[in-house]
Amino acid sequence: MFDFKYFAPTKVLFGKNTEDKVAELIKEFGGSKVLIHYGGGSVIRSGLMDKVKAQLEAAGIKYVMLGGAVPNPHLQLVYEGIELCKKENVDFLLAVGGGSAIDSAKAIGYGLANGGDVWDFYDGKRKAEGSMPLGVILTLAATGSEMSDSSVITKEEGLIKRGYSSDFGRAKFAIMNPELTMTLPDYQTACGCTDIMMHTMERYFTNGGNMEITDSMAEALLRTVKKNSIILRDDPKNYDARAEVMWAGSLSHNGLTGCGNDGGDWMTHKLEHELGGLFDVAHGAGLAAIWGSWARYVYKDCLPRFKRYALNVMEVENKGTDEEIALAGIEAMEDFYRSINMPTNLRELGITATDEDLVTMARKCAVGVGGGKGSAKFLKEEDMLAIYRAAM
């Protein structure tokens, strides 16, 4: 068991119409002039934005708007946001949307509080010493950014996608109304469920540390998301299932499911990142397309965890050798992905990569992780290439 820090200070208001509390929460955390940061038009078309604006106006809170945050949010918009906030003397950031709007707002906050080029933080050149207070109205359950310390930004020049994690970036509050996620396309819902499970799975498949309370709560979370993903496939407006998945999304990435372990494996995420760099891929679907090949490549080096996963998450029969049970668990997970219309290889993901592409991705991935990475199994460039090839 490893020592750990746990810090998840975000105040969560969860349930129907919780967005009606947004002005009250902004005032509680000292905001008087707000940047409302969002992505596309869905939050406007749904009427949510009008509701938010009316709340702020009634409370005498001034605001400016900045839309346009896209999946893999762009650095250029972050710069724009910083300039706008300076010009308008903004003292509070409100992200309305999913991970894209939240991550983009986190970057704007770092830029405002620290000065200099905000890309420095993502480029590993500096550490943030503060941020501007941030609140969230969540409309998509997936990235867990509403309670996490992390954000990912893409620099357009060279399409460099980099993450930065800091406790200063954690949101002051998160408003989570499961009803706001009900109009998502089925594919995005399934991608979100996959991403949520993967945040816990990356922490779970390790060879270091491990507390029983963390592991068994992680398994409980994973079983819950698995079950409710299938409910949502058949009944997308099911409030309870939306709520289970939404709350799981926050708990899966706020640190809880990693307490006491060695920090996790994270190689599925790293392999997917390169995929997302070269092809137009939804993050959750990319993770599903890679995971099975990764799992079959590494499971013998992390057998006790894969066996536990098979029995306690996938609920396969406790019969046969440990290897047979572990493999049955991996197969059951791939069956689950297929059942919610997620891909289990690159072909099903709809991309046609040449072997040269795979070689390029493996090289970039290895460089990106400083040569090698992984706790279930430590992977080098040749391992990464083998996994990409197996995922074809």
Add this chain to the structure above:
Amino acid sequence: MFDFKYFAPTKVLFGKNTEDKVAELIKEFGGSKVLIHYGGGSVIRSGLMDKVKAQLEAAGIKYVMLGGAVPNPHLQLVYEGIELCKKENVDFLLAVGGGSAIDSAKAIGYGLANGGDVWDFYDGKRKAEGSMPLGVILTLAATGSEMSDSSVITKEEGLIKRGYSSDFGRAKFAIMNPELTMTLPDYQTACGCTDIMMHTMERYFTNGGNMEITDSMAEALLRTVKKNSIILRDDPKNYDARAEVMWAGSLSHNGLTGCGNDGGDWMTHKLEHELGGLFDVAHGAGLAAIWGSWARYVYKDCLPRFKRYALNVMEVENKGTDEEIALAGIEAMEDFYRSINMPTNLRELGITATDEDLVTMARKCAVGVGGGKGSAKFLKEEDMLAIYRAAM
């Protein structure tokens, strides 16, 4: 499923020698003159206090000391603490100990930040509008006060024991080193494990709300504490088991295991409070002595939960009617209490109450909860009396 708020902002440093970070954390949260509040001499005899003082001195942080916090901490000491802090211009409170020192420090914080008589908050006359920042070095896993919003203070005059809950009372940081709990007497360890489980069980046995993710994580927590309580009975210096129990103690009372339900039942706690008022009873042991009688009295009105508990926490065989399974679960829980030398009735608790005592306790309990209370089953005075009588 009910709407909920979740707010657990306490920064946790968990692991060996984490107490070495105390000065750094106090500075991070703005402290320059500290009240070190503690209970008896064990934290001095163990050398912990010398370590803490040396840290503060090296960091140039001034401090004053106030010991004497007892189980069911007294109002008089809270008043003393408030006066001392005013005189010494204290700006940060550090509780070193278990729930007694922490609860007493929370009350001192309310008194300092709000003025007037601090008993008003416990007496329900006012609400706190702030508190003085509080840090904790935990030496006893039980009450969960290190991450909870609650505190319980006893007014000596009339022995009135009252709780007050406010987010302002939540600790800024909690230092948790499982090694600091290794020298506890076995009885106190078992009492702590019982208290920890009960904080989740009070939230679990309800007829309202219930999210699958909350329930299944609660079950995971309860199984973990049960298993590790037995390990600690046989091997009190087992670091991993101490760590599992310690972290479970915080998660069991920080709100996590109640998200989405109706607020919980809490009648076992209320029934035990009256017991503790009339007799000299360790809180955890009192809970164990009452629980079985409460459970047998209410289980038919909350059968699905008692069945789930039997199967998923006590892991009894899935055989027979729902009632038979539920009863087997209650019996297994009582067997578990006995296995860690906890009582399962008032006789085993070592108190000899007359029927008149039981009548008095039932009356006081009913008055204390405004006539009646309970979610598993709503209990009135006659129900409370029946449970006390069954617990004889």
